[in-house]
Amino acid sequence: GNSVTQMEGPVTLSEEAFLTINCTYTATGYPSLFWYVQYPGEGLQLLLKATKADDKGSNKGFEATYRKETTSFHLEKGSVQVSDSAVYFCALSDSNDYKLSFGAGTTVTVRA
Amino acid sequence: DSGVTQTPKHLITATGQRVTLRCSPRSGDLSVYWYQQSLDQGLQFLIQYYNGEERAKGNILERFSAQQFPDLHSELNLSSLELGDSALYFCASSVGLANNNEQFFGPGTRLTVL
Numbered sequence: 374g375n376s377v378t379q380m381e382g383p384v385t386l387s388e389e390a391f392l393t394i395n396c397t398y399t400a401t402g403y404p405s406l407f408w409y410v411q412y413p414g415e416g417l418q419l420l421l422k423a424t425k426a427d428d429k430g431s432n433k434g435f436e437a438t439y440r441k442e443t444t445s446f447h448l449e450k451g452s453v454q455v456s457d458s459a460v461y462f463c464a465l466s467d468s469n470d471y472k473l474s475f476g477a478g479t480t481v482t483v484r485a
Numbered sequence: 486d487s488g489v490t491q492t493p494k495h496l497i498t499a500t501g502q503r504v505t506l507r508c509s510p511r512s513g514d515l516s517v518y519w520y521q522q523s524l525d526q527g528l529q530f531l532i533q534y535y536n537g538e539e540r541a542k543g544n545i546l547e548r549f550s551a552q553q554f555p556d557l558h559s560e561l562n563l564s565s566l567e568l569g570d571s572a573l574y575f576c577a578s579s580v581g582l583a584n585n586n587e588q589f590f591g592p593g594t595r596l597t598v599l
Binding site: 402403404409418422424466471472474475 | 487489516518520527528529530533540541543575577579582583584585586587588589590591592593
């Protein structure tokens with residue numbers, strides 16, 4: 374079956390620090406990969422996505438590259454802000470079905 | 486605002502009771518998904534409907550059921566509630582059936598079973 378393994382948190386950073394959250398996956402078909410973000414008290418919002426190997430998704434300074442050879446989709450941001458404090462979820466949607474399979478989530482706290 | 490609405494926002498009830506959670510998808514979206522978010526299980530897929538028909542099922546308990554109506558809104562029914570059913574229940578919608586479609590999430594319904 375499909376699964377997503379995500380770096381354990383919580384992660385605490387200072388403003389302007391570099392952020393990396395590791396994500397690896399197992400899928401039976403040809404998955405699309407996503408990063409969702411959940412701010413306190415809110416639902417999930419799509420941060421970025423990549424639908425095929427070597428695609429790079431990017432949004433709001435965040436980037437992730439679909440690496441089929443290492444089955445990874447690591448999230449990076451070069452300079453975080455306090456407003457980036459949230460829970461980040463890596464997810465995949467397989468070509469055999471359309472549901473999202475999520476990682477456990479990584480809580481990120483950015484301090485001023 | 487994702488365009489997906491869920492009601493109620495909070496629900497507090499007792500063990501053994503039955504509740505109904507409601508979801509209205511974004512305008513034009515035919516697919517509706519239900520997910521459960523709990524501290525011990527994380528985010529788990531429950532069930533998907535597409536244009537009124539059940540499309541896929543996850544680890545949904547037999548005590549839980551759902552349907553999608555002709556106007557495309559969906560309801561998730563939870564019965565014989567147990568303490569362990571306390572969780573955040575999210576509805577999401579997408580345009581159609583493709584694994585690269587973005588799913589838009591509602592704000593969730595927080596269920597507390599006492």
